[in-house]
Amino acid sequence: MQIDENENSWDALYFIGVKTMKIYCFPWCKGKSKPNNTLPFQTRHEAEQAGYRACKKCHSGLPYGSWEDHEEVLKIKAPKEFSFKENLRYLSRSTNECLFTIIDNKIYRAIPIDHETPLVEISSENDTILTVRFFGNSTPKQKWVRAGVARYIREWFDFDTDLIPFYELAKTDLLLSQPVSNFYGLRNVGIPDLFEALAWGILGQQINLTYAYTLKRRFVERFGKHVEWDGTKYWIFPSPKDIAMLSVDDLTDLKMTIKKCEYLIGIAQLLTNEELTKEKLMNAGDYKKAEKMLVNIRGIGPWTANYVLMRCLRFPSAFPIDDVGLHNSIKLILKADKKPSKEEILKLSSTWTNWESYATFYLWRMLY
Numbered sequence: 001m002q003i004d005e006n007e008n009s010w011d012a013l014y015f016i017g018v019k020t021m022k023i024y025c026f027p028w029c030k031g032k033s034k035p036n037n038t039l040p041f042q043t044r045h046e047a048e049q050a051g052y053r054a055c056k057k058c059h060s061g062l063p064y065g066s067w068e069d070h071e072e073v074l075k076i077k078a079p080k081e082f083s084f085k086e087n088l089r090y091l092s093r094s095t096n097e098c099l100f101t102i103i104d105n106k107i108y109r110a111i112p113i114d115h116e117t118p119l120v121e122i123s124s125e126n127d128t129i130l131t132v133r134f135f136g137n138s139t140p141k142q143k144w145v146r147a148g149v150a151r152y153i154r155e156w157f158d159f160d161t162d163l164i165p166f167y168e169l170a171k172t173d174l175l176l177s178q179p180v181s182n183f184y185g186l187r188n189v190g191i192p193d194l195f196e197a198l199a200w201g202i203l204g205q206q207i208n209l210t211y212a213y214t215l216k217r218r219f220v221e222r223f224g225k226h227v228e229w230d231g232t233k234y235w236i237f238p239s240p241k242d243i244a245m246l247s248v249d250d251l252t253d254l255k256m257t258i259k260k261c262e263y264l265i266g267i268a269q270l271l272t273n274e275e276l277t278k279e280k281l282m283n284a285g286d287y288k289k290a291e292k293m294l295v296n297i298r299g300i301g302p303w304t305a306n307y308v309l310m311r312c313l314r315f316p317s318a319f320p321i322d323d324v325g326l327h328n329s330i331k332l333i334l335k336a337d338k339k340p341s342k343e344e345i346l347k348l349s350s351t352w353t354n355w356e357s358y359a360t361f362y363l364w365r366m367l368y
């Protein structure tokens with residue numbers, strides 16, 4: 001995509017922060033205020049790290065040319081390195097997924113934006129555009145809420161990452177060439193909500209994936225909210241507030257360990273009082289510092305920390321090096337008799353700098 005300052009272009013060259021309101025705008029926003037009350041930002045990311053929010057008038061939270069708003073239908077531009085089918089295959093890995101369903105190559109789910117929970121059907125005919133149709137009389141009346149939905153979906157599919165350098169690197173890589181050719185167009189389908197990502201990491205500790213999905217379903221159906229339409233319930237993940245005030249007793253009949261119950265409640269409390277936020281982790285300075293912030297929290301070890309940094313915060317160098325799936329995948333590709341040692345993995349991954357996260361995601365994909 002070409003970038004220029006034209007209003008029809010992909011994105012703006014800079015953004016204007018409005019100090020009093022802590023919002024950032026496109027340069028062409030009509031709502032901008034007096035120059036002495038503004039400051040420039042080079043990128044959207046920089047503005048958001050400084051604690052500025054997207055403007056509700058000019059929808060600066062999304063690259064200008066990245067979406068079209070037709071009210072009941074949104075069109076979201078996909079990057080060239082995208083295969084809807086590959087991402088659907090990944091999302092179909094469990095029949096017990098409780099936060100979305102896939103029917104006839106279309107994804108159905110509720111997306112919480114502020115106090116609204118619109119229901120969306122996501123489809124794509126040719127991989128270049130995602131079509132997002134609101135259903136169940138849930139079309140958001142305000143454009144900024146629809147922009148929030150578009151943003152959530154772009155983030156879910158990681159549309160802002162340019163995969164070309166990764167694919168270049170993978171072509172000649174002993175471990176990555178096969179997964180990248182098998183699953184071309186797969187994105188690191190993420191978990192944009194921090195509590196959901198942390199909770200999923202904790203629920204999955206020391207159990208198999210099938211049981212982790214069962215625990216997630218019990219947790220969501222017990223404590224989450226839902227929107228019902230046409231006999232189907234569309235669930236949204238419980239908010240930290242809903243969990244922070246619970247006691248271990250409230251969670252025990254979900255049949256997970258007491259420790260996991262304590263971890264979940266503890267983390268929900270940290271998020272509720274904003275001791276832990278996405279912004280704080282993004283602002284930690286670098287990946288290692290963010291990892292340290294997380295492992296200092298009870299219940300979060302290096303694996304969970306890296307999992308969350310990879311799937312939610314999208315630190316490109318997040319690397320759950322102790323992951324059993326990663327080890328099995330490497331063993332499979334190398335047709336080895338035993339799993340690789342940590343030293344061997346470090347050697348094999350030495351050229352992956354800043355792509356460790358994507359490399360892991362693609363290697364996991366080899367296992368199912």
Ligand SMILES: [Zn+2]
Pocket residue numbers: 024025026029030031032055056057058059060
């Ligand atoms: Zn604005």
